[in-house]
Amino acid sequence: MQTTTVIKNRISTKSNVSVETRFKRQVGLILISPWLIGLLLFKIVPILASFVFSFTDFHLLNPEQIQFTGLQNYRILMRDTQAETALWQTIKLALVIIPLQTFASVFAAALLSSQQLLAKNTMRLLFFLPSIIPAFSAALMWQGFVNPSTGWLNRLILSPLGLEALNHFSSRGGGGGSSQTLFIISSLWTIGPSILIMMGAMQGISNEIYEAAHIDGAGRLTRFFKITIPLITPAIFFSLVLNLTAVFGGAILLDRGSRWRNDFSSYDGYVNFVLFEMFKLGYASSLAWVFFVIVMIIVLVMFATSKRWVYFPDREN
Amino acid sequence: MQTSLKRFIKVLPFNVFVWILLTLYLAPVLFMIVMALMPTSQLGDKKAPLYPARITPYKYDGQEYQLYNVPMEDGVQTMALIKPGRTSSLLVDPRHPENGLVEWRGDWRTLTGIYEFHIAWENFAHLFDSMPVSKMVGNTFMLAFIGELGVLCSSIVVAYGFARFSLPGGNLLFYILIATILIPEKVTFIPTFYMYIKVLQWRGTILPLLVHLFFGNAVYIFLLRQNFKSFPIDLEEAAMLDGAGPLRRLISVILPQAWPVVITVSLLHFFYTWNETRLASLYLGSSSTWIPASFAVQNYQSLIRIDNLIEASTLIMLAVPVLILFFAQRYFMQGIIITGAENNR
Numbered sequence: 001m002q003t004t005t006v007i008k009n010r011i012s013t014k015s016n017v018s019v020e021t022r023f024k025r026q027v028g029l030i031l032i033s034p035w036l037i038g039l040l041l042f043k044i045v046p047i048l049a050s051f052v053f054s055f056t057d058f059h060l061l062n063p064e065q066i067q068f069t070g071l072q073n074y075r076i077l078m079r080d081t082q083a084e085t086a087l088w089q090t091i092k093l094a095l096v097i098i099p100l101q102t103f104a105s106v107f108a109a110a111l112l113s114s115q116q117l118l119a120k121n122t123m124r125l126l127f128f129l130p131s132i133i134p135a136f137s138a139a140l141m142w143q144g145f146v147n148p149s150t151g152w153l154n155r156l157i158l159s160p161l162g163l164e165a166l167n168h169f170s171s172r173g174g175g176g177g178s179s180q181t182l183f184i185i186s187s188l189w190t191i192g193p194s195i196l197i198m199m200g201a202m203q204g205i206s207n208e209i210y211e212a213a214h215i216d217g218a219g220r221l222t223r224f225f226k227i228t229i230p231l232i233t234p235a236i237f238f239s240l241v242l243n244l245t246a247v248f249g250g251a252i253l254l255d256r257g258s259r260w261r262n263d264f265s266s267y268d269g270y271v272n273f274v275l276f277e278m279f280k281l282g283y284a285s286s287l288a289w290v291f292f293v294i295v296m297i298i299v300l301v302m303f304a305t306s307k308r309w310v311y312f313p314d315r316e317n
Numbered sequence: 318m319q320t321s322l323k324r325f326i327k328v329l330p331f332n333v334f335v336w337i338l339l340t341l342y343l344a345p346v347l348f349m350i351v352m353a354l355m356p357t358s359q360l361g362d363k364k365a366p367l368y369p370a371r372i373t374p375y376k377y378d379g380q381e382y383q384l385y386n387v388p389m390e391d392g393v394q395t396m397a398l399i400k401p402g403r404t405s406s407l408l409v410d411p412r413h414p415e416n417g418l419v420e421w422r423g424d425w426r427t428l429t430g431i432y433e434f435h436i437a438w439e440n441f442a443h444l445f446d447s448m449p450v451s452k453m454v455g456n457t458f459m460l461a462f463i464g465e466l467g468v469l470c471s472s473i474v475v476a477y478g479f480a481r482f483s484l485p486g487g488n489l490l491f492y493i494l495i496a497t498i499l500i501p502e503k504v505t506f507i508p509t510f511y512m513y514i515k516v517l518q519w520r521g522t523i524l525p526l527l528v529h530l531f532f533g534n535a536v537y538i539f540l541l542r543q544n545f546k547s548f549p550i551d552l553e554e555a556a557m558l559d560g561a562g563p564l565r566r567l568i569s570v571i572l573p574q575a576w577p578v579v580i581t582v583s584l585l586h587f588f589y590t591w592n593e594t595r596l597a598s599l600y601l602g603s604s605s606t607w608i609p610a611s612f613a614v615q616n617y618q619s620l621i622r623i624d625n626l627i628e629a630s631t632l633i634m635l636a637v638p639v640l641i642l643f644f645a646q647r648y649f650m651q652g653i654i655i656t657g658a659e660n661n662r
Contacts, residue, residue, distance in 0.1 A: 021483060024482050024483055025482065025483060025484060025485055027478075027482055027563050028478045028479075028481075028482025028483065028484045029478075029484065029485070030478075031474050031475060031477055031478025031482065031563065032474075032475045032478035032479060032484065032490070034471040034474065034475055034531070034532050034533055035471070035475040035494070035532060035533040035535075035538060036490075037532055038471075038529065038531075038532025038533060039493070039497065039532075041532070042505065042509065042529050042532065043497050043500065043505055045508070046504075046505035046506075046507075046508040046509050046512075047500070047504055047505055049507075049508035050504055050505070050507050050508050053507060053508065060511075060515075063511075063515065109652075111335055111338075114331065116327075116328040116331045116332070117328075117331070117332065117335065118325075118328065118332050121646050121647070121650050123335065123339070124646070124650040125642060125643065125646050125650060126339055126343065127339065127342065128642065128650070129343070129346065129639065129642070130342070130343065130346065132588050132591075132592070132635070132638045132639070132642065133346075133631070133635060134592040134594070134611055134614075134615070134631075134634060135592070136594065136615050136618065136619075137614075137615075137618065137627075137630075137631040137634065137635075138345075140618060140627055140628075140631070141345045141346070141348065141349045141628070141631065142345055144345075144348060144349070144352060144624055144627075144628070145344065145345040145348045149363065150360070150624070151348070152344060152347075152348050152367070155367060156367070188342070193585070193653070196581075196649075196650075196652050196653045197652070197653045197655055198652075199651075199652035199653075200651070200652030200653045200654040200655065201652070201654070201655070202652070203651070203652055204654065234655060235655055238655045241498075241499065242498075242536075244499075245498060245499050245501075248501050268503060271503050275507065275510075281507055281511065284503075284507055285504075285507050285508075287503075288501070288503040288504040288506070288507060289504060291501055291503060291504070292500065292501055292503075292504040295499065295500075295501050296499070296500075299496075299499045
């Protein structure tokens with residue numbers, strides 16, 4: 001007798017729970033439905049469509065004469081040296097820019113959260129300021145700044161030190177290598193959001209941990225490397241991911257706009273060229289798809305290795 | 318008093334270090350501001366000082382002339398250049414204009430001007446004359462307003478769904494959300510572009526700039542969700558016992574705690590809209606009546622090759638976001654929290 005009631009009770013509570021969770025799920029689905037619809041309309045359908053386009057000779061000027069060409073686009077792509085150079089350039093740039101941005105934003109966040117800093121809010125605002133300058137204007141500013149005859153780099157820094165003027169440092173549209181240097185340096189002007197993320201993470205660390213370490217005799221540097229850095233690894237990971245997607249043309253936390261022609265990465269620039277100058281939608285789609293697959297592989301590798309070095313507090317509960 | 322002075326001296330080296338870093342970091346911004354205030358006559362002039370300056374003007378006979386240092390028989394004299402010439406020029410002594418014109422032999426281009434500090438406000442007047450500034454800025458604010466409305470409402474509701482409700486498939490949908498952040502724009506762009514331009518014929522309208530915002534933005538949803546999750550759940554449970562429905566709980570329990578992150582997200586979106594040029598150049602074009610300020614200024618900057626006017630237009634473009642940043646710094650400068658751990662303070 002007793003056991004049956006217990007079982008009955010169990011069954012009844014179980015079904016109650018499931019009704020409740022079902023209701024919760026329905027409410028949740030309704031709440032996220034705007035995003036779900038957007039996901040379908042602006043992500044899934046376009047991704048599939050461009051996959052289909054990539055097997056055709058789709059041309060913007062005569063879209064009616066679209067024909068399936070099979071693997072033709074991908075065969076052309078394999079021999080496209082321009083695409084290959086652009087891709088390698090993008091990857092090389094990413095390998096330099098992303099570590100630089102990450103290091104600089106951790107460093108700046110550490111300075112800006114320091115107890116010793118005077119006028120904290122003003123300093124934070126000033127360090128953030130370059131990140132809201134439109135990309136196009138920022139590029140012009142840097143070009144003016146390094147201009148050999150009128151820029152301050154030569155007149156205020158190099159010539160007083162007796163150094164030679166950097167004539168090759170690219171005026172408008174200038175030569176390859178040095179304008180890339182300029183580009184890398186000016187990429188430090190986009191780290192504002194990353195600094196904010198690192199600062200947010202640093203504020204989340206309780207003072208007790210630092211005090212305990214201090215009592216145990218840990219110096220300032222030890223505390224920074226043994227406490228701060230490990231505890232902000234989620235923020236570092238997040239900003240790594242965001243900087244990566246920014247270089248590879250994904251979502252940007254703080255988009256400052258730019259021009260289609262000289263987009264952020266050279267690969268993007270090449271796709272734009274194929275799209276807007278040659279109007280080859282089909283070929284551009286296959287270029288985009290190859291890039292999509294490469295980026296997704298990089299991201300998957302990042303996420304797979306993240307368990308080893310990122311401390312996820314949510315995962316503990 | 319003594320202790321605060323002592324503390325100041327103690328922290329001074331660190332702060333000096335930060336100030337030096339900041340100066341180096343912002344040097345091109347300072348350069349831009351100084352350039353923006355320079356008169357056009359200073360640009361090609363290699364003898365001109367680094368600060369905004371002009372050659373001191375001098376009035377003679379109702380006309381304006383410029384003052385130069387001229388090597389004369391009795392040493393270097395300050396003279397006004399009346400009629401410049403390659404082999405001989407006519408000068409006037411500003412201390413004794415009644416003596417009339419003096420002839421000087423030599424190339425006037427070897428002379429050094431006498432510079433005085435001068436801010437070229439006319440640069441800004443020129444900008445306001447050559448661009449419909451108030452119309453452009455009005456357009457941007459309109460786009461920002463509609464966009465904020467769409468992106469905030471949708472992202473907040475979706476983030477709340479992700480933060481507080483168990484969804485079918487467990488965390489799968491959340492992982493898909495993160496994945497959409499990482500998808501390169503190009504792969505979705507080509508069909509979307511074709512759809513807007515050829516199928517829907519939306520070229521010249523503001524719809525392609527705004528429609529997608531009403532379906533939420535993955536980055537904003539992520540940031541909001543992580544913050545919502547960090548709020549203690551007890552208050553919501555209490556509200557639920559009082560019979561408050563999901564939306565009611567969102568508005569009266571979550572949102573009052575979430576102001577800092579909501580402000581952060583809306584600022585991020587405002588800065589984005591303020592600087593956005595890609596969609597505007599694709600779908601609106603430069604002759605549209607809806608042209609936003611950023612795109613108009615970019616066109617202006619790529620057409621005009623006069624550096625001080627370029628930098629002046631940059632300065633004007635920066636004024637609005639900097640002001641907003643200044644007034645919102647209390648919320649914005651606290652940092653962005655991205656870990657979703659519950660906070661039980």
